Amino acid sequence: MIITFSILSAIAVISALLAVRLRNLVHATLTLMAFFVALAGLFILLMAEFLAAVQILVYVGAVGILILFAIMLTQQVTGNVKEHIEAHGALWGLAGATAVLLTLLLPAILKTALPLQPVVETIDPSVRALGLNLMAPYTIALQVIALLLTAALLGAVVIAISPEKSEEEKKS
């Protein structure tokens, strides 16, 4: 268990680090996919199989592909960024992020008394219970999410449509 956990979390951290530090955008996206898959593995370790499947379906199958499409539409197809990649004040950014990690997150985790063992040893995989929850107590939330996704879909199409091209189409 601990070995699987260490391997998966090492893959997750290293590939996430590569995803934000690599110069080549397509490589960064591919390592991001590795990060998503490793995280799905961690979900399985935590006995959330359905969410692991959803994680792969949504992130690798949709979000990652979307990022690749965006790269193909904005950059040179090789994905190599020629200019330098650091933002102004990148060192301040590094310092800030490290400060957040070292002064806020880690102390909060290490100082709190957290359970070493899960309260319930085994959990039945329960897609059915998840569905029933979505249908009964969380119906409104589900509807709102559906509305949000529809709005996001329409919004994305409206934003990404190029205005010049549609005028050209009107002329022709």
Added chain:
Amino acid sequence: MTPINPDQLIVQLTQWALSFLDSYPLVAVLVAILLSTVPLIAVFPGCFAITTWLERKGLARIQNRIGPNRTGPLGILQPAADGIKMLLKEDIVPKTSDRLAHFLAPVVLMVPAFTILSVLPFNRNMIPAAVDTGVILFFALGSVSTLAVFMAGWSSRNKYSLLGGMRAIAQMVSYELPLVLSGVTVIMMTGSLDTTKIVAQQQLSEWIQSSNAGLQCLGQIIGWNVFTPWGFAGFLIFFVASLAEINRCPFDLPEADSEIVAGHLTEYSGFKYALFFMSEYVSAFAINGLSTTLFLGGWSGPNIRPPWSDDPNALLIPGFVWFFAKMFALMLVMIWIRGTLPRLRVDHLMGFAWKFLLPLAIMNIFVGGFYYYAPRWHGIPVVGWPIGFLVMYLSYECIGRLNRGPKTAQRVYHYAS
């Protein structure tokens, strides 16, 4: 000693073999894993070899040729010859290519292709991985193959490869929606994502357990989802979308050899090409296996209880015979379609998925819901069946008519006439 059932022979043999390892639980787990995975890795490449030969012979028949006939009787050894040729070929990697991604692409394609086979029930008690979320796992891992195709196309540094890769992504992402939505109807009616439960729901257990041989046969068939209006429409949508999902004709735009050389496969040779080729066929088997499971009753087929057995679930013919028969039948239909239909244009392809299949699949979900709640007479859906069929037919007609473009004028031939 339990009585020997013909259909459970392999399962019983496995259990018998494992019973020797009772005192070594760790070894037993390892052996059990090997016993359920090694057959998959052994059987499906064999099926792949048979299918390539069948495809070459079948296409040759359709095109009025003979096909392979030099290697062995009827050219049956052609797959072996092909395999030897592929393995001995030099592995050429373009100089400017992205070596790591170029190397990883076939692996990323092959691993999910074999993994998704493990959620298919080949027979009663014969499923490599009995997971609660079988169908969603299948779709999730299946969507990884999109990424592999993109990696292959992008890393080759070849414009045709990149075009093929981008075409493949656009096509596979679009067709995944009708594919999943037509499967959703079955999941909704079964109330489970578990593939074994989906198969069990398609069998009429009272008829199967009766003493009449005819009823036993019929009970294995009559409950298939394809015989309901939503199941029939869903099966057709699923089949068409699965053709696009595995880049088969008439949706083979990513590797359209008359337009973009071989698409994402252009820069691959030797063993890597063989891996690509094999994983394409294995994922074709997997998706046909899933449509068999969802719509065609999985491993159930005309079958009777062996006369000597008193186990009410025992069957004479092993279920995997029917499973593979149905899978190969679907494969043959795919070969037939490849031999007879021309390739679609890119804009037609996208329009077909978004404007035709997707609304039809959503309509199908509503019809499924109506069928479920419609009143029945002695368990026979006297209301749901005709009305569901009518609604599906009308929506097919309406959506089809709405999709028809403006009428083009009769073409006038100035010189030909």
Added chain:
Amino acid sequence: MVPLHYYLVVSAILFFVGLLGVLTRRHAIIVLIGVEIMLNAANLNFIAFWRFGPNPDLLLGQLFTLFSIAIAGAEAAVGLALVIAVYRFYKTPDLEKMTSLHE
């Protein structure tokens, strides 16, 4: 069994990595990737707390993660559409060069 601390530490480190990507890179898409990593780190937290919590039968952590994944999908779609629209206007995906408000 792996204790809860370990999951939380991994999640904290992942959050840090995502923040690093947002704060130190100038390419708009990498910034979005950083945001995605941070969201995923939060999801890992939810799942870990659900698993170790007193009533996992209520599935609260899983439900929250499900909603958060859906929202992340919407966010990615709109964000990338914005990147493409901005790229069309400025002809660059570089966040440092989008300074028309500042001039």
